[in-house]
Amino acid sequence: MFLTLARYARSPPPDKWWKRRYVYNNTWRFWGRHRNCYKIAIQSMQHAWRAAKRGRREKKRFVRGLWIERLRAASEEHGLSYQHLVVGLDMAQVQLDRKVLSHLAIYEPKTFKSIVEIARISYGEGLMAATGKQPEGVSLGSCTGTRGSFKGDLWSYCKCRNVRGGLMFAVFAMTTSPRT
C-alpha cells in the first residue's frame, strides 16, 4: 500500500514484461509486425478475439443450415420434401434432431429410408385424422391408441395427436396439406 511517500518511493513499478509476454503468446502466429510490436499486436489480438467470438455463433448457424441442406437432398431421393419430413416426424413424435437424421442419411441409408416412410405415412395419416378418415395400408402402432378420442373437430384432433402449439398448428398442418 502506498500509504506514505516513503513506501511509494521504495515500491518498484509493475513489470511490463509478463503483461506483454501474454499478448505475444497469443500473436506469435500473426504476420509481420503484428507479432512483435506491442501496440499493433494487442490490437490484432483483440480483433482476432472479436472475430473468434462472432465465428463461434456463425458456426452453429452454418452447421444447422448444412444439416438441413443434406436432409433436403436425402429426403428428395425418396420423393418426400424436407418440410413434409420434419412435420411428419413431429406428428409421429419421433424426436430425432437434424444432426442425427443427417448422419443416418449418410451412414445408414436404409434406416433413413424407413424413417422417411414413417414421416410420409404420419403426414398423410394426420391429415386424414383431421378430416375424419382412416388411412389405408400400414398404420403406425404408437398412434393407434390415441386416435380413438378424435371426435371430428379440431380441438379433439389436437388433443388426440398431442399436437404441439395446439389449434394454430393443426390449422397450419391442414392448410399446408397436399390435396389428394
Add this chain to the structure above:
Amino acid sequence: MASRVQQHWLTFSRMWLLCDARWQPAPELAKRICKYLEGRHKPVYHPLTDCGDHVVVINTKEVAFDKNQWEKKLYAVNTGYKNTMIAMSAKDFHRMDPTKVVEREVYSELPKNLQRKNLMTRLHLFPDENIPDNIKQNLVDIIPPVMEPPKRLDEFTEEEKASWPRFFIPPADYKPSD
C-alpha cells in the same frame, strides 16, 4: 459385393446427367442445373467438398423466357474502363450462339467463388439433340424437367380433343358472326 474402400470411392464418383432444355424457363433451369453441378442433391454435400456431377444439356436452342424477356434482358460485358460496356439483348445473344444464354444464366447462378470456373467445365451444352459418342456413353441419368413442355394443338389426338371439357356448348342453330 464391393469392399468398404470401393464403396467409399463410389460415393465421390462423378455421374453424367442429361438435361433437356426444350421449352424450359432459363432462370429456373439454371437453378436446377446448379443444384446438380454443386452436388446439392447428395446427402454428403459440403461447400468445400468437390462432389458435383457432370450435366449435359441438350436442345439449348429451344430454351424459353417469359414475358418480353427476350427483348428486355441484357447480357453485358465490361472491361473496367469508362464507357466500355457492351450490352446485347437476350434475343441477339441467343442468335449469336444458341448455347450462350444457358451458359450465362448458370454462370451467374453459381456461387461466386474460386470453384465457379471448375464447375463450369463440367457443364456441357449442345444446341440440338446431337451429342458426341464419347459423352453419350457416359450418361447414366436424367434430370427431371422444371416444367412439362406444353403440347401443341396438332399433337392432340381426335379422342382427346373430343373428350376435352367445354365451357359452352352452342345450340344447334348457332351461327358465329364473321
